[in-house]
Amino acid sequence: MAEYFAEIRKIYEDYLEKTEQLERNRKLGEGIFGSAGPKTDPCHSIFAETVKLKLDAAARDGISSAQTREILEYMLKTPTAQEQNQLAYWMLLAVHGAAANLAGGLDAADAKSLLELFGRLYPKHQWLPVQKHLVNVLKARQKG
Numbered sequence: 447m448a449e450y451f452a453e454i455r456k457i458y459e460d461y462l463e464k465t466e467q468l469e470r471n472r473k474l475g476e477g478i479f480g481s482a483g484p485k486t487d488p489c490h491s492i493f494a495e496t497v498k499l500k501l502d503a504a505a506r507d508g509i510s511s512a513q514t515r516e517i518l519e520y521m522l523k524t525p526t527a528q529e530q531n532q533l534a535y536w537m538l539l540a541v542h543g544a545a546a547n548l549a550g551g552l553d554a555a556d557a558k559s560l561l562e563l564f565g566r567l568y569p570k571h572q573w574l575p576v577q578k579h580l581v582n583v584l585k586a587r588q589k590g
Contacts, residue, residue, distance in 0.1 A: 501517070
């Protein structure tokens with residue numbers, strides 16, 4: 447079960463590498479006026495789907511609260527380190543919604559820790575709907 451964090455990290459690293467490669471290979475004018483380009487590459491939806499499948503598997507396997515916290519800390523911190531990568535940044539935020547199911551297995555102390563981290567990393571007025579949902583799950587778990 448300990449391999450879930452390593453698998454999630456690898457999924458993220460592969461995705462970030464792919465988006466950086468897309469940016470390096472971008473041709474002048476590519477992606478403007480609704481034409482296909484790096485923003486429409488299938489890597490974005492594949493990343494989101496793969497993350498969700500992996501998180502759901504971890505939830506089904508009943509990984510520990512500590513393992514869950516490790517995964518979710520990584521997921522919360524990664525977008526803040528990738529703000530310059532605009533191809534990936536918004537998708538990294540969007541997959542926070544995929545973490546809600548897994549977050550349901552947190553104990554109160556780990557949920558509180560993650561809620562505090564979330565509050566430090568993301569100003570409330572910038573929260574996406576999926577992030578609001580995750581915060582609600584963390585608040586519920588914090589109460590035990």
